[in-house]
Amino acid sequence: MEALGLTRRTDTAPATTAAGKGGKGTAFERGITALTQYAAREGRVAVPRAHIEETPHGPVRLGTWISNTRTRRDKLTDQQREQLAALGIDWATAT
Numbered sequence: 403m404e405a406l407g408l409t410r411r412t413d414t415a416p417a418t419t420a421a422g423k424g425g426k427g428t429a430f431e432r433g434i435t436a437l438t439q440y441a442a443r444e445g446r447v448a449v450p451r452a453h454i455e456e457t458p459h460g461p462v463r464l465g466t467w468i469s470n471t472r473t474r475r476d477k478l479t480d481q482q483r484e485q486l487a488a489l490g491i492d493w494a495t496a497t
Contacts, residue, residue: 427459429467430471430482432457432459432462432467433462433464433467433468433471434485434486434489435457435458435459435462436455436457436462436464436467437449437455437464437467437468437486437489437491438489439455439457440453440455440464441489441490446490447489447490447491449464449465449468450465451465451466451469452465453465468491471486472493475493475494478494483495
């Protein structure tokens, strides 16, 4: 292999960043970014289920993300709940 100019890789860690694949952040971070952008533009956080929001990191299926996040709200951290509540999501603080 060395004769071909190839060297053995010494690290076995994946080549992704700590924030997620390609440095785009976690799905929650992308969803919050999309929701923030949508709320600023539309003045509301009631998003149609089929809505896709174009963000700097690519398209986010925002309506689906909100529905899935609501279904899984018991798994959200306090910080994530606070972020959602700050944007006006009323179910974020309900238990």
